[in-house]
Amino acid sequence: MLNVEEIEEVLDRKVRPELALHNGNIQIERLEGTVLYVRFTGQCSGCPSADLTTEQVVEANLKEAFPSLERVVLEMGVSDELLEEARRLMKKRHL
Numbered sequence: 001m002l003n004v005e006e007i008e009e010v011l012d013r014k015v016r017p018e019l020a021l022h023n024g025n026i027q028i029e030r031l032e033g034t035v036l037y038v039r040f041t042g043q044c045s046g047c048p049s050a051d052l053t054t055e056q057v058v059e060a061n062l063k064e065a066f067p068s069l070e071r072v073v074l075e076m077g078v079s080d081e082l083l084e085e086a087r088r089l090m091k092k093r094h095l
Helices: 002-021 050-065 078-092
Strands: 022-034 033-040 071-074
Touching: 002 022, 002 033, 002 050, 033 050, 050 071
Parallel strands: 033 071
Antiparallel strands: 022 033
16 A cells, blocks of 8 residues: 655655656645645746646556556646745735
């Protein structure tokens, strides 16, 4: 059975170093059975190549480590990190 802790270990070893080269990162949103939902953060958030990165970097490494993983779904939209930065800037502007 898949578990988030083991997936995080693979992300730390194989995926995050690759994303860090582009000033990005990845976070797990949730694991539903054999489907993993993730979100890119930093410079990788909203990148035009995000789907390709998900397939070739994230999914490939995770499926190699966890053959029972059915798929990785990239959740798009504004990250919490970006929303928090926008809030901070808006507050600063109003002071």
